Amino acid sequence: MATEVQVPVLGESVTEATVGAWLKKPGDAVAVDEPIASLETDKVAVDVPSPVAGVMGQHMVSEGDTVNVGAVIAIVEEGATAAAKPAAAAAPAAAASAPAPAAAAAPAAAVEEGGAVTLSPAVRRLVLEHGLDPSRIKGTGKDGRLTKDDVMAAVAAGTAKADAAAAAPAAAAVASGPQRAEERVKMTRLRQTVAKRLKSAQETAALLTTFNDVDMSAVIEARARYKDLFEKKHGVRLGFMGFFTKAVCMALRDVPAVNAQIEGDEIVYHNYADISVAVSAPNGLVVPVIRNAEEMSVAEIEKTIGDFGKRAKEGALTMEDMKGGTFTISNGGVFGSLMSTPIINPPQSAVLGLHRIEDRPVVRNGQVVVRPMMYLALSYDHRLIDGREAVTFLVAIKNAIEDPTRLLIDL
Structure with missing residues (x-):
């Protein structure tokens, strides 16, 4: 049937x-x-x-x-079974009279024909580029599927290399001279949507970015002191995003325009903080939402972000996870970014960009000292948010991160 x-x-x-x-x-x-x-x-x-x-x-x-x-x-x-299909296909395979070693030496073809490993187009491309045998890589995705991270981990470890016979054609091509190959890949629907939304934000909003820097010494010290106890009690690692999300929620309460949005000729102010956080997924960055983050503890925030990250890699995030959001935090620092001007995620009016931490000389009490510093960037819609409000918002975050006690006493 x-x-x-x-x-x-x-x-x-x-x-x-x-x-x-x-x-x-x-x-x-x-x-x-x-x-x-x-x-x-x-x-x-x-x-x-x-x-x-x-x-x-x-x-x-x-x-x-x-x-x-x-x-x-x-x-x-x-109710049918797949047992008859391989048997029926055996005769054509034998008639092809292809040498057995050559067939065994093509892992990508074996995957396609045998169905032993299911690969997405992006993963298949990586496997071919690096000459790997996908059957030798352990998949961590849903139902054991290979992810891009799995492939890159195998590349870094130097494992899962395909047999030498499989690499011979590629080696011969390299020896024949420089290659000028081109590849055309259709944009995914997600990438098309991101492109349209970002371009729309530039054309619609009056975008402006203001910067500040923050001394991360206090947060780094607190994290080093309590990370083991924190993980033991809450079952999740203590990162920096928990501190920044709490600081953002406090700053949004003090500067409500940053948490608002324009609808027609009206301004909609939100008395809650639904924080969109950018996380990496196989098809690019996605932005799930921490709902009512203002009511959550640092541990609850870290657990939520950790769950988002895990499900993003597995491709298990849902539409409901991505819906809404009143403010966005984008952490380019995990990729090594020193400074950027992030683009807002419409209809939101602002986005906070975090960057890498690096030791820099700063002046403290008249002395030049080395401190772990991070640049902060706030991009905002100038139609709604004035420069004074943007700077006040960034300074509030800076003060909370440089003195985390403020997060505890709500100051």
Whole structure:
């Protein structure tokens, strides 16, 4: 019995998606609720589960196609088995009379034909570029799938190299002279949406960025002193984002315009702080939301961010995780950024950029001393937020981070 697989409801106001990757090929066995395809929406990747157990039938659409909610994208043969397909394919394989060593030496082809390892297009590209055997890499993604981080970890460790025979064609190509290959890859729906929103922010808002720097000595000392006890009690590492998120919530309360937004000819002020935090995902940065962060402890904030980071790598963030947000924190420092001018995330009116910590000479009590310093950048919509308010906001964060006791006594 053939069962149609339809595009599920993707979230409020989301009516279409792009087929990012097929996770099952025709003839593959599938279990109930096992993901068979990955769809890319404007914000997140969504897996499409099989409604029944059986064998994957025909793909009705191709990777890269745009599909609407409710559209039929595949057929699953309910109750069938995949055992007959490999046997039926054995004769053509033998007729091809390809040498066995050559077949074994092509890990990417083995993945495609045998279905032993399911690779997304981005992961497949990395595997081929670095000459790796994906079957030798342990996947940490959902259902054991390989992620880009898994591949890069294998590259760094020098493991999972493909057999020498597989690398021979690449080596011969290098020896023949410099390569000037080009590759065209269609932008993902997420990247297209990010591009449109960022360009719209530049065209609509009166963007301005103001800077300050902050001495991280006190926070670093507090973190070093309490990180072991903190992790033992709360089961999560004590990072810097907990301190900054608490400081941001206090500053937003003191300067409410930074937490507001423009709607038509009205200004909407929020009496809550839903903080969007940028985290890295396989398809790029995503921005899930910490809701009511003003009511949370540092431990609760760290747990929430840690959960977001884990689910982002697994591609398990939902539309609800990304919805809303009144203010954004973007930490470019984890990638080594010294200074930047972040762009606001509409309809929000401001974004705080954090950067790397580095030792710099500063003057304290008339003496030149070395301190771990970080540049802070606040980009804001000047239509709503005046320069005085922006500077006051940044100074409030600076004061709270340089004297974390302020976070405890609400000062």
